[in-house]
Amino acid sequence: MSVSTAPTAKGLWRRGRAAVAVALLVVATAVFGALLAGGGEQGRYLDPDDASLRGSKALAQLLRDRGVRVDRVDSVETAESLAREGERLLLVGAPWNGDYSEAERLANISGDFVIVGDQPYLDVLAPSVDHDGQARLRSREPGCRLPAARAAGNAYLGGRTFEADGESCYAGSLVTAGTVTVLGSGEFMTNLRLAEDGNAALALNLLGSRKAVTWLVPPPVGAGELPGPGGRSIQELMPDNVPWAVLMAVVAVAVVALWQGRRLGPVVAERLPVVVRAAETVEGRGRLYRARRARTQAAEALRGGALDRLTPRLGLGAQPRADEVVAALAARTGLEAGHLGTALYGAPPADDAGLVALAGYLDEIERQVREH
Structure with missing residues (x-):
């Protein structure tokens, strides 16, 4: 079944944020135009007649x-x-x-x-x-x-x-x-x-x-202008209809924002059509590792998972050193420290049989820690 959520303050904000965005766009356009009209207010660097922070x-x-x-x-x-x-x-x-x-x-x-x-x-x-x-x-x-x-x-x-x-x-x-x-x-x-x-x-x-x-001081250049051919500014070289084209573009953006920002109704929450069990996900990932012969990546995944589960049980910090982990496991389980270090931090297995053996040994380590 589908469940319809009632209108809330959050929902009203989502429906009205398009209008807010358009208002902000209009304000930003006005501010940008003001900056273009008065770009000289930022100050002239090392100018003896300039009282701004950049002047002298x-x-x-x-x-x-x-x-x-x-x-x-x-x-x-x-x-x-x-x-x-x-x-x-x-x-x-x-x-x-x-x-x-x-x-x-x-x-x-x-x-x-x-x-x-x-x-x-x-x-x-x-x-x-x-x-x-x-x-x-x-x-x-x-x-x-x-x-x-x-x-x-x-x-x-x-x-x-x-x-x-x-x-x-x-x-x-x-x-x-x-x-x-x-x-x-x-x-x-x-x-x-x-x-x-x-x-x-x-x-x-x-x-x-x-x-x-x-x-x-450098020769003066008009505020918001750049020198063009023949000493004329870019604004003087610009066609007269360019400002109207910019205004039309702003209006078009505002209309599109209003159109795309409308919501036809409240958000509907639906159940997932398929539920994938965690075991199937793990099995599928294992098959991908096997198809690509990615024994190194598979071994790293097995070791990383084992360490994530073992470290809290051993009472070690968030990032313990390898020798600390091996020593704590040896004291807890009675297993040989050399075998523990090879299993957790050694080289990757050379074949699939070695990978299976590694997985079994890691399971044995976790069982020993749980029992002791």
């Missing part, structure tokens, strides 16, 4: 408070024109997305350089600095004689490591080569990390050595 507005303000002029530029032309004004320091922080010729022009600007090492043309900007490896970002001791680092003390550095002819500080994540200083990471200069340890002191010592800083 706090450091720029500290430099200005010390009388250092900070000029934020996003082009090589502007950096070259500012270099003509006099003594300056050029900071290349976020990865520069210009081409090789622009990197060469940056390298030819006179003055001191501070370069965050994750740059595509580091070999052009700092030809005497070689990439050496990677180090985990954490608070590190200077470990060098560089005055800027020794005065700052511990700082949050790591990332890429380098080799250079000058000073090597913070496990190689800050190196100097003439007028060029290369950093493995600029995280210590972000608003998030600036107040930790000696991060602010190190940043001010490195960037405040000149009267002015030319702070180079």
Whole structure:
């Protein structure tokens, strides 16, 4: 006979979860659209005008408070024109997305350089600095004689490591080569990390050595846009009917979810048409072992089952060692320890007769344990 279950809270939830899923889909679509529209809110890495955790507005303000002029530029032309004004320091922080010729022009600007090492043309900007490896970002001791680092003390550095002819500080994540200083990471200069340890002191010592800083940032790209052919964004190249197609796809998914999520009635529990006895299952598995001549697997199954049944009776732990099991069995049954070890942990039988003998001996062991 079939038994019909009455509607319950669990059943109502199962029937209504399709509508909940559709509501969540609509909300997720709205959130995704909002993220696309305002993707720039996550912050611009090492930007002196960005007040987010990834930006560096706090450091720029500290430099200005010390009388250092900070000029934020996003082009090589502007950096070259500012270099003509006099003594300056050029900071290349976020990865520069210009081409090789622009990197060469940056390298030819006179003055001191501070370069965050994750740059595509580091070999052009700092030809005497070689990439050496990677180090985990954490608070590190200077470990060098560089005055800027020794005065700052511990700082949050790591990332890429380098080799250079000058000073090597913070496990190689800050190196100097003439007028060029290369950093493995600029995280210590972000608003998030600036107040930790000696991060602010190190940043001010490195960037405040000149009267002015030319702070180079990548050229702006529209929020949620990627540059396309001819300088146009992907959104500008996209056909006008694409947003409508996306909206239609969302509606279609919602309709299909409602259609497939409907239940015609309560769940019906039915009896199994066939009951298979455990003995038949064991016999069938044994025949499969025999057909494939899988004596090794059969022996492992026999031994594993015997150990699972014997271990609790012997009062041993969950994963006893082989010598502990053999010793406990020998003391309990009086059987020879060598025979017990061979039966439970020895090599697999060489033929079917040996497998049958092993099964019989394991049964004898279990009988002896039960009787004693």
